[in-house]
Amino acid sequence: MTERAATTVWSGDLARGAGEVSLDTSKAAAFTVSFPSRAQEANGQTSPEELIAAAHSSCYSMQLSGLLGANGTPPERIETSAVVSFGKKGDGFAILGIALTARASVPGLDGDKFGEIAETAKRICPVSAALTGTEITLDAALS
Template sequence: MADRNATTSWTGDLGSGSGLVTLDSSNAGQFPVSFATRAEDPAGQTSPEELIAAAHSSCFSMQLSGLLGEAGLTPERIDTSAEVTLGKSGGGFAITGIALTVQATVPGADDATFQQAAQKAKEICPVSAALTGTTITLEATLS
């Protein structure tokens, strides 16, 4: 397995400063970040929580695809969104929850098999494991 890297270059204080996130594997360039857009309106900038949401939704989708494959099912499509909530905690901030929502088209799958695979994917995908201690909810729909 390969290691993955990202780098952030930050300038200034928390309130008025800003940074650029570079994903080493991406040709998309740099992604601007700031605390103001993290806590308020994103206005074209990303945030650590959005990057976690991207990691979680893609990890979950891959894990679900693998589990369905183990059950002899091939998904036509898996659409997953992850909503990461940032809230106050103690004297600072914390990720207070992640809501995964998945809708999938899986020929030949019954709802019970799909729900079981989706629940297991939520529990064992590596990003979920890295976020142990965070409340993660799942809404899974088979179409």
């Protein structure tokens, strides 16, 4: 088992406050967050939704690569983007959905088999599994 850690230090109220998210395990980066940059324009700051999009696109790419390799058709390249939608829902805010788009170069694999493997990767990717209850769509194709 592995564990990864991040910390956010927040100052102020929701409307005017801000926070800094640090990636504690890797020490790879620190990011500034605020509610206005989350709910409106990014203005050079990140958001929980963008961090989820980064996690999901990288996890999905790894899962797809693993399944393609297990199929005997390792990929030359996979490019995955994730768009996480955030907005008003009921009395508050929510993640409204996630749209994954994947393009892959996989020699020797036909489109139908690729689509089947791509859907399986979406279903079993650990980040997808953690986000059960959120609608996740997939547009996957060979490039």
